[in-house]
Amino acid sequence: MKLLLIVGIFSIFCVVLGTDNENARLLASKTILNQFLVEDKDLTVQYDIYNVGASAALDVSLVDNSFPDSDFQLIHGSLGVRWKRIGPSYNVSHVAILRPKKPGYFNFTSAELSYLPSEAATEPQLGYTSAPGEGVIANFKDYDRKFSPHFMDWAAFAIMTLPSLGIPFLLWRSSKSKYDGARAKKSN
Amino acid sequence: MSSKPNKKLTKQEEILLQDFSRNVSTKSSALFYGNAFIVSGIPIWLFWRIHQMDLYQSIIFFVVMTLVSTYLVAMAYKNVKFVLKHKIAIKRGDAVSKEVMKKVADDKKMSKQEKEERILWKKNEVADYEATTFSIFYNNAIFLMLVILASVYILKSLSPAINYSLSMGVASGLLALFSTSSK
Numbered sequence: 001m002k003l004l005l006i007v008g009i010f011s012i013f014c015v016v017l018g019t020d021n022e023n024a025r026l027l028a029s030k031t032i033l034n035q036f037l038v039e040d041k042d043l044t045v046q047y048d049i050y051n052v053g054a055s056a057a058l059d060v061s062l063v064d065n066s067f068p069d070s071d072f073q074l075i076h077g078s079l080g081v082r083w084k085r086i087g088p089s090y091n092v093s094h095v096a097i098l099r100p101k102k103p104g105y106f107n108f109t110s111a112e113l114s115y116l117p118s119e120a121a122t123e124p125q126l127g128y129t130s131a132p133g134e135g136v137i138a139n140f141k142d143y144d145r146k147f148s149p150h151f152m153d154w155a156a157f158a159i160m161t162l163p164s165l166g167i168p169f170l171l172w173r174s175s176k177s178k179y180d181g182a183r184a185k186k187s188n
Numbered sequence: 189m190s191s192k193p194n195k196k197l198t199k200q201e202e203i204l205l206q207d208f209s210r211n212v213s214t215k216s217s218a219l220f221y222g223n224a225f226i227v228s229g230i231p232i233w234l235f236w237r238i239h240q241m242d243l244y245q246s247i248i249f250f251v252v253m254t255l256v257s258t259y260l261v262a263m264a265y266k267n268v269k270f271v272l273k274h275k276i277a278i279k280r281g282d283a284v285s286k287e288v289m290k291k292v293a294d295d296k297k298m299s300k301q302e303k304e305e306r307i308l309w310k311k312n313e314v315a316d317y318e319a320t321t322f323s324i325f326y327n328n329a330i331f332l333m334l335v336i337l338a339s340v341y342i343l344k345s346l347s348p349a350i351n352y353s354l355s356m357g358v359a360s361g362l363l364a365l366f367s368t369s370s371k
Binding site: 150 | 223226227230233234237238239240280283284287314317318321322324325328329332348
């Protein structure tokens with residue numbers, strides 16, 4: 001009797017799990033593609049959604065409210081996107097480009113995902129993407145000091161050094177050629 | 189003792205003293221300090237624009253190191269000039285003699301002694317001029333090269349203020365040190 005009860009519960013459990021596997025199941029990741037985060041320089045965010053379920057996910061909506069207008073400016077793409085359908089074992093990507101307005105620490109949190117796991121479903125399934133975590137947005141000055149080629153500045157420096165080097169050299173050269181020339185003439 | 193031989197010796201002594209003394213005239217000194225000040229000021233541009241040093245915040249560093257560098261570079265100018273002057277005087281000696289003799293050949297009133305004095309004076313002047321200009325050129329080139337090498341390659345990981353102080357100090361210090369060699 002007891003054994004029958006255990007087997008019965010176990011089989012119901014399997015059926016429930018099996019039923020769940022027939023629905024769509026989306027896994028979403030959010031990644032910051034930049035190696036360096038710098039004030040006033042483009043920041044690229046990539047969202048990847050994978051459907052690991054057995055059926056298509058419908059009315060997929062991805063919304064990212066974690067970039068406040070006071071701290072970021074949206075340059076390309078959008079922070080809210082919809083897909084009508086993501087088939088089983090399919091994946092989709094979405095990219096948005098932003099520009100940080102201020103330097104400092106920023107906690108990059110998750111974006112929100114909602115979708116219908118099956119055609120019969122009426123209530124949307126809610127989820128979150130992965131969160132990249134805390135990042136440092138560097139000061140533009142420090143970044144520029146380290147990475148900019150400063151061509152114009154070096155050119156200006158070269159022009160500034162020309163009088164200090166050129167004038168003494170030319171004066172010495174004119175005197176040398178005057179007396180060296182005379183000496184060469186004499187030896188001839 | 190008659191005054192005439194004394195006068196002749198005094199003039200020759202004067203020229204010899206000028207020749208062998210490390211002291212420079214006021215005009216030369218002004219030239220050296222002026223050039224040293226200009227060349228010591230040029231790296232400020234480098235650090236302001238390329239190393240992004242704030243001009244007003246770092247003004248004390250700039251002023252102090254420019255003055256220290258001016259003094260050391262001027263010292264290097266004087267030392268290098270002194271060493272070069274003798275070498276140049278030897279090299280240019282014949283050419284200068286010929287030029288002066290050409291000018292005073294027709295002047296029969298001038299004694300041989302006076303002609304020789306003129307040649308000596310002219311040699312001294314030419315050697316002084318060439319040694320001064322070459323010393324300034326040579327020291328400027330070495331100084332700027334050392335500053336660039338130190339600031340861009342050797343000390344680049346340090347903060348800009350320390351980088352500036354050390355680059356200028358090391359460059360002008362080495363310049364002054366090498367100029368004291370007798371070669």
